Amino acid sequence: MKKYNNKMLSVPGIISNGIHTGVKKSRNDLGIIYTNKGIAAGVFTQNVVKAAPVVVSEMNIENEVTRAIIINSGNANACTGQLGYQNAVETIKCVADKLAIDPKEVLVSSTGLIGKQLDMDKIIKGINPLIDGLSENSYHKFPESITTTDTYNKTCSCEVKIDGEWITVVGIAKGSGMIHPDMATTLGFLQTDVNISKPVLQSILSNIIVDTFNMISVDGDTSTNDMVIALSSCEAKNALVEENTTEYDHLTEAMLYVTKMLAISVAQDGEGATKLIECTVTNANSDKCARKMAKSVIQSSLVKTAVFGNDANWGRIICSLGYSGVSFDPNVVDLNIKSESGMITLMEEGVGLEFDETKALKILSDEKVIIEVDVKNGEYGATAWGCDLTYDYVTINAEYRT
Amino acid sequence: MKKYNNKMLSVPGIISNGIHTGVKKSRNDLGIIYTNKGIAAGVFTQNVVKAAPVVVSEMNIENEVTRAIIINSGNANACTGQLGYQNAVETIKCVADKLAIDPKEVLVSSTGLIGKQLDMDKIIKGINPLIDGLSENSYHKFPESITTTDTYNKTCSCEVKIDGEWITVVGIAKGSGMIHPDMATTLGFLQTDVNISKPVLQSILSNIIVDTFNMISVDGDTSTNDMVIALSSCEAKNALVEENTTEYDHLTEAMLYVTKMLAISVAQDGEGATKLIECTVTNANSDKCARKMAKSVIQSSLVKTAVFGNDANWGRIICSLGYSGVSFDPNVVDLNIKSESGMITLMEEGVGLEFDETKALKILSDEKVIIEVDVKNGEYGATAWGCDLTYDYVTINAEYRT
Numbered sequence: 001m002k003k004y005n006n007k008m009l010s011v012p013g014i015i016s017n018g019i020h021t022g023v024k025k026s027r028n029d030l031g032i033i034y035t036n037k038g039i040a041a042g043v044f045t046q047n048v049v050k051a052a053p054v055v056v057s058e059m060n061i062e063n064e065v066t067r068a069i070i071i072n073s074g075n076a077n078a079c080t081g082q083l084g085y086q087n088a089v090e091t092i093k094c095v096a097d098k099l100a101i102d103p104k105e106v107l108v109s110s111t112g113l114i115g116k117q118l119d120m121d122k123i124i125k126g127i128n129p130l131i132d133g134l135s136e137n138s139y140h141k142f143p144e145s146i147t148t149t150d151t152y153n154k155t156c157s158c159e160v161k162i163d164g165e166w167i168t169v170v171g172i173a174k175g176s177g178m179i180h181p182d183m184a185t186t187l188g189f190l191q192t193d194v195n196i197s198k199p200v201l202q203s204i205l206s207n208i209i210v211d212t213f214n215m216i217s218v219d220g221d222t223s224t225n226d227m228v229i230a231l232s233s234c235e236a237k238n239a240l241v242e243e244n245t246t247e248y249d250h251l252t253e254a255m256l257y258v259t260k261m262l263a264i265s266v267a268q269d270g271e272g273a274t275k276l277i278e279c280t281v282t283n284a285n286s287d288k289c290a291r292k293m294a295k296s297v298i299q300s301s302l303v304k305t306a307v308f309g310n311d312a313n314w315g316r317i318i319c320s321l322g323y324s325g326v327s328f329d330p331n332v333v334d335l336n337i338k339s340e341s342g343m344i345t346l347m348e349e350g351v352g353l354e355f356d357e358t359k360a361l362k363i364l365s366d367e368k369v370i371i372e373v374d375v376k377n378g379e380y381g382a383t384a385w386g387c388d389l390t391y392d393y394v395t396i397n398a399e400y401r402t
Numbered sequence: 403m404k405k406y407n408n409k410m411l412s413v414p415g416i417i418s419n420g421i422h423t424g425v426k427k428s429r430n431d432l433g434i435i436y437t438n439k440g441i442a443a444g445v446f447t448q449n450v451v452k453a454a455p456v457v458v459s460e461m462n463i464e465n466e467v468t469r470a471i472i473i474n475s476g477n478a479n480a481c482t483g484q485l486g487y488q489n490a491v492e493t494i495k496c497v498a499d500k501l502a503i504d505p506k507e508v509l510v511s512s513t514g515l516i517g518k519q520l521d522m523d524k525i526i527k528g529i530n531p532l533i534d535g536l537s538e539n540s541y542h543k544f545p546e547s548i549t550t551t552d553t554y555n556k557t558c559s560c561e562v563k564i565d566g567e568w569i570t571v572v573g574i575a576k577g578s579g580m581i582h583p584d585m586a587t588t589l590g591f592l593q594t595d596v597n598i599s600k601p602v603l604q605s606i607l608s609n610i611i612v613d614t615f616n617m618i619s620v621d622g623d624t625s626t627n628d629m630v631i632a633l634s635s636c637e638a639k640n641a642l643v644e645e646n647t648t649e650y651d652h653l654t655e656a657m658l659y660v661t662k663m664l665a666i667s668v669a670q671d672g673e674g675a676t677k678l679i680e681c682t683v684t685n686a687n688s689d690k691c692a693r694k695m696a697k698s699v700i701q702s703s704l705v706k707t708a709v710f711g712n713d714a715n716w717g718r719i720i721c722s723l724g725y726s727g728v729s730f731d732p733n734v735v736d737l738n739i740k741s742e743s744g745m746i747t748l749m750e751e752g753v754g755l756e757f758d759e760t761k762a763l764k765i766l767s768d769e770k771v772i773i774e775v776d777v778k779n780g781e782y783g784a785t786a787w788g789c790d791l792t793y794d795y796v797t798i799n800a801e802y803r804t
Contacts, residue, residue, distance in 0.1 A: 049724030049732040079720055079732070081753035114717020115754035178704060178721065219703040220622065221718070222725035301621040301703070302579065302799055309800025315516020316623070318481055322451030323624035330451040330481070351483035352517035391793050397704055398711025 001254055002159040005261045009157040010139055011168045012193040013233025014038070017138040018145030021126035023074035023112075023119055030126045031145030033069045033189060034099065034134055035233040040066035040107065041202035043209050045226035051078030051114075052088040054227060057107040060092070061229075064198065067105040069189065069229060070095045071146050072123055073174070074112040078224040087118045094124055098131045111174060111187050111225050112148055146174045146187050149396060151269055156261035160254035162247050163238035167194040169254045173213075173262040177271040177397065178223040186266055188213060188228035190258060193235045194251060200241055204252050205230045212259040215291065215384040217299045218270035219393075230255070267298075267385035268368075272392030277307055278385050279371040285378030289326045296324030297371060298386030307369055308388035312337060312360035314346040317371060334374040339366035403656055404561040407663045411559040412541055413570045414595040415635025416440070419540040420547030423528035425476035425514075425521055432528045433547030435471045435591060436501065436536055437635040442468035442509065443604035445611050447628035453480030453516075454490040456629060459509040462494070463631075466600065469507040471591065471631060472497045473548050474525055475576070476514040480626040489520045496526055500533045513576060513589050513627050514550055548576045548589050551798060553671055558663035562656035564649050565640035569596040571656045575630075575664040579621060579673040579799065588668055590615060590630035592660060595637045596653060602643055606654050607632045614661040617693065617786040619701045620672035621795075632657070669700075669787035670770075674794030679709055680787050681773040687780030691728040698726030699773060700788030709771055710790035714739060714762035716748040719773060736776040741768035 014035045018028035042061045044054050060066070070091055077084050088108050096103040110118070133141075143153035154173040159166050173188040190205070205228065213228060241247050268276040279297040284290035297303055300320035306313040314335055322330065331350035336343055341362045344355050363369065416437045420430035444463045446456050462468070472493055479486050490510050498505040512520075535543075545555035556575040561568050575590040592607070607630065615630060643649050670678040681699040686692035699705055702722035708715040716737055724732065733752035738745055743764045746757050765771065 047721065047724040048726075048729060049720050076717070079717060079749065079752060079754055081733070081751075114715075114721060115749070178718075221702055221704050221721060224717075224721050224724060300623055301795075302623050305796055305799035308796065311800065313516075315478070315481060315626075318451050319449065319516060319623060319626050322449035322626060324450075327450060331483070347481065347517070349483075350481060352481055389796060389799075391796050393703075394707055394710065394791060394793050394796060397707035397791075398713065 004157040007157050008155040009168055009170050011170050011191045013235035014191045015134050016142040017134045018141040019130045021122040028145035029074045031071045031142045032130050038066050038231050038233050039198045041205040041230045043228050047222050047224050049224045051076050051225040052084035053077055053108040053110045056088045060107055063104045065105050067101050069107045071109040073146050073148055075118050076112045076114045076225045077110040077118050078114040080117050087120055094127050143172045149177055149271055150175050154262050154265040156258045158254050158257050160250055165236045165238045167236045169258050171258040171262045175266040176269045178221045190230040192232045194232055195234045195236050195238045196232055196241045208256045208259050212263040216263045216267040217386050220299050264385050267387055270387035271396045272390040273387030275388045276368045280383045281373045282381040283374050283376050284380045287380050290380045290382035292326050293321050293324045294382045294384035296320045298384045304389035308390050310361050310364040328375050328377050332376045336372040337363055338370045339363045341366055406559040409559050410557040411570055411572050413572050413593040415637035416593045417536050418544040419536045420543035421532050423524040430547035431476045433473045433544045434532050440468050440633050440635050441600045443607040443632045445630050449624050449626050451626045453478050453627040454486035455479055455510040455512045458490045465506045467507050469503050471509045473511040475548050475550055477520050478514045478516045478627045479512040479520050480516040482519050496529050545574045551673055552578050556664050556667040558660045560656050560659050562652055567638045567640045569638045571660050573660040573664045577668040578671045592632040594634045596634055597636045597638050597640045598634055598643045610658045610661050614665040618665045618669040619788050622701050666787050669789055672789035673798045674792040675789030677790045678770045682785045683775045684783040685776050685778050686782045689782045692782045692784035694728050695723050695726045696784045696786035698722045700786045706791035710792050712763050712766040730777050730779050734778045738774040739765055740772045741765045743768055
């Protein structure tokens with residue numbers, strides 16, 4: 001597998017574009033992904049309050065063929081009542097008309113402020129130039145078009161050999177607030193040219209979400225608009241990928257790589273974040289327990305502020321494990337922190353150790369801080385990613401609408 | 403019932419005291435409550451990681467008689483291994499010796515930094531003057547002795563007629579971080595002179611906790627040290643309070659009042675808080691659902707920062723209801739915000755309304771902001787209390803150990 005993190009390759013048979021319509025101040029705010037004859041898989045937010053585009057796309061993705069995804073940022077089209085649904089449907093129809101395809105083959109996705117009606121004038125007016133501008137070379141304009149408070153675009157690509165053919169997997173995602181995935185998260189778009197059936201693509205997507213997007217949290221808030229869509233042009237010459245084969249495993253590995261890198265990028269660029277926090281739990285007695293414990297640590301406001309302050313206040317880590325909902329024996333737990341600058345054991349067999357505060361400060365000052373927890377209770381592990389809680393998080397979110 | 407919020411009355415048959423031993427910089431850090439022949443009820447943290455004093459007190463409260471509670475602040479005696487248990491037990495023994503009572507009749511409670519061994523020299527040395535100073539008039543020194551990052555002492559009292567006798571109920575609690583009760587929260591001590599049996603006192607305490615301490619959150623972190631103890635001197639002349647009687651209801655009402663006021667004080671004085679946030683959910687289809695929804699709102703970092711920024715970003719409120727784990731129809735929900743300055747409906751039947759931003763700003767600028775949610779799904783309601791998320795929260799928690 002050839003890996004290209006933070007890079008967007010072109011995918012055979014898929015083109016995309018992004019433009020600025022004026023919904024956001026200056027950055028691109030309307031994007032499209034198009035393929036001549038594609039199939040799609042998707043995972044959607046588990047929030048009871050689902051934005052109109054989520055409801056509409058969950059319906060449309062049931063169709064055999066998906067050829068286009070239209071995405072706007074700056075407005076979530078959530079809690080917008082009947083008119084919100086109408087606007088989502090009208091956006092789809094307008095895209096289908098312009099592309100001369102069936103509206104059933106179009107998905108729609110939105111992100112931004114909740115509770116305002118879409119500025120349909122700007123969106124409808126934007127669709128023409130957006131689609132006119134679609135070319136083999138316009139794809140680099142797409143990632144920005146789905147961002148909101150992101151400080152950088154999130155892309156990742158890889159190439160992997162499937163049935164003797166090199167196929168491409170590309171992912172684009174956005175952060176960076178209201179990030180606490182439950183079955184899906186944020187907006188994520190995976191593109192590939194692998195020859196695959198819809199159910200097999202869905203199977204891979206559903207499997208990899210659990211260990212990637214569902215293992216990050218910025219603020220504990222599960223969005224109304226989360227969706228991750230995988231779209232394939234099916235143009236590669238490989239024989240159809242089947243479940244329980246080596247080819248399935250290789251493709252899973254490639255899609256897992258791309259999705260994991262995107263998920264980490266979203267955590268790293270969490271609103272106001274200065275650091276990525278990674279928590280790895282080992283030797284838990286199930287996958288589920290390991291995941292719960294790792295997520296509990298990276299979600300704790302007290303852990304997040306301590307990491308921001310370069311404070312090795314490990315009591316907060318063990319406390320957050322304790323309320324994770326998992327039963328374990330705290331008296332056997334080991335706890336390390338590490339980074340590029342080294343590693344320190346803070347707790348052994350449930351008891352705090354004396355440690356070198358200067359070294360701890362150095363470790364915690366790095367951009368990526370790893371918390372390792374060994375619960376000695378089984379053979380399962382999990383990793384979760386989050387970020388520190390900073391003054392800038394408060395600034396960004398105290399003034400979001402203004 | 404005569405109510406005295408923010409005031410500590412003296413309780414017949416119970417005396418208390420507090421002193422400064424040097425564990426904390428300047429404020430009192432060791433406190434004691436004593437009664438000649440008392441009975442106690444308690445609720446304790448549900449965190450899997452329980453501090454030594456929690457484990458020891460959970461055991462000791464099983465005994466018929468409880469006569470003293472010793473509390474230190476500044477050090478939680480949590481994650482301190484075997485030595486931590488020994489120190490908790492030694493503290494109890496030292497108190498029992500000095501008071502010439504059975505160690506089984508003593509409870510111990512700690513709050514503060516996790517993972518450091520107690521400075522037993524200071525504590526043991528402090529116990530003598532602490533107990534020597536116990537008098538009818540020393541009780542006003544007690545509340546400060548249990549505080550950590552609190553900006554004020556939390557006390558509430560009331561008097562209620564039970565079986566023709568005026569009895570007194572007094573409560574003292576502490577905040578103001580790692581506050582997210584699960585069955586109990588923080589440290590809370592209720593004192594009364596009502597003549598009551600241990601199981602009936604426990605029954606009342608367990609009932610009122612659910613709607614008071616368990617309905618507040620400052621940071622989502624359930625502490626390792628939470629406990630609420632109710633202690634009665636049983637000195638009042640009323641006939642023993644029995645369940646399913648008017649007297650039971652009156653006493654419940656009095657204890658509920660005191661506990662609720664303490665819980666609100668803890669939320670209001672949450673670390674860095676400038677405002678109390680109250681969320682009331684009405685017409686839910688069960689008590690449990692109403693509680694879950696109300697708590698979900700006051701826990702949301704995005705709601706908390708929006709309130710700090712005086713921003714009526716109600717989409718975050720409906721979003722947090724949506725991920726509360728409760729199933730409901732978002733298309734019928736009404737949402738108001740109100741305060742001393744007035745009331746505004748932000749959402750009706752699931753759709754956002756145009757509203758007067760100046761009025762919203764005025765409402766949100768008040769010290770107590772009320773969020774009202776009508777889910778039109780049943781006849782149950784609940785109220786939860788939290789606080790805004792501010793720069794000072796980050797400051798306090800980035801630098802807690804230093």
